Amino acid sequence: MRYLEADQQGVVFNMWYLGYFDEAMTLFLEQGGLPYNRMLEAGFDVHLVHSEIDWKAPLRFPEEFGVEVGVDGVDGVGRSSFALRFVVRGPAGEVAVGRTVYVVVATDGSGKRPIPALLASALGDPPG
Amino acid sequence: MRYLEADQQGVVFNMWYLGYFDEAMTLFLEQGGLPYNRMLEAGFDVHLVHSEIDWKAPLRFPEEFGVEVGVDGVDGVGRSSFALRFVVRGPAGEVAVGRTVYVVVATDGSGKRPIPALLASALGDPPG
Amino acid sequence: MRYLEADQQGVVFNMWYLGYFDEAMTLFLEQGGLPYNRMLEAGFDVHLVHSEIDWKAPLRFPEEFGVEVGVDGVDGVGRSSFALRFVVRGPAGEVAVGRTVYVVVATDGSGKRPIPALLASALGDPPG
């Protein structure tokens, strides 16, 4: 974390967790073989349409933490949307659990698109 | 909104909504007669333990928007926690709906506290 | 200011001042008759190439503050760049003084452009 993310309570201000999730999502897709810019070049992008976070404990500067990310076990991968699940762990255990839902859109502004094969593959969801 | 809050998609990046909600919460309590610093001086503070947001549409720079905030109709005010509900409206209508849950804690680090009368009153929940 | 901008020292973290300056710059041009989006539509944009800030005192949440902005008396308006000067004042007086220099670029990626009449006029610099 960065010093600037801890507020005057001495703990990471809540909004930064959505920044952490975004970064984790990008890395997750990249590790699945789909760097963000390749997705854009392929003509599609993702928009966040839902987020939820439950905090169990705070993070204090300069504690190190990790973010586990994976496809959400319940909602998973739909026709034009997908859900990810995040667990943030600090030195003393679980800090927060989050869930986000993204829709796939065309970069030309024409709206929603079905999840392309490249993205489905990056999400570990082989075309059936 | 600020220019810096719009990302390269040209829309406000998701995490800033949690910043908007925090600001709206502070103003809501203040309008209820409880400025944030008076709450601290009285020995208690609030910690966010849950947030959820549903986005309907994006906000683009420099669109103006408003945030409606009120006690959540379902969860409302509990013994040591309370829930707020937020609606973000832009020039073209509803942009996002959010819900947050806070717990009340002592500023001396001793943990959760029942909602004090001052806060209950600011939330429009007269002591019964 | 926003609560999230105060760090664990209890004062506004330094980077947010550049956000305040950016907002003040946008409002300054707007009050001079040039809303940011009209500048983009006219085919040009501004890039920050230099900033400097001197802090005299901190801002603490939830102190109110104002930002004075004007064309810098020394560097002023050049051929393809202009300099602004900022003074941030809080409840106890001067908090910070800043200076920024912007270059004008074409939005088509073709690089620097001379300051257009529309912008010169917004900066209060009548074409000579």
Place this chain on the structure above:
Amino acid sequence: MRYLEADQQGVVFNMWYLGYFDEAMTLFLEQGGLPYNRMLEAGFDVHLVHSEIDWKAPLRFPEEFGVEVGVDGVDGVGRSSFALRFVVRGPAGEVAVGRTVYVVVATDGSGKRPIPALLASALGDPPG
């Protein structure tokens, strides 16, 4: 960099560089043997009193970059203040050069303090 730091121009918004510098400063002191929290425990802290940045080129998401940091060759380490110099390098070369000046203060609110031996040592400035 993080996706959220790139604005609608597609480049890292200027204020984040001050965040990068702060992070580099913390790491620099840590590598010099003074973790930030040990400095606080020793009863002193640092306040930024001056910053300046010159940008040569933009950073685009998701370009990787590095920040070189060292004691400023000109102003260096004074009685109660010290100056650092930063160079930000991206994939295509130098992106920005910065300079910051910090004063040392007591954490008990009693104001400026001479640079303590622990900090002088971390800055590579052996007590003479």
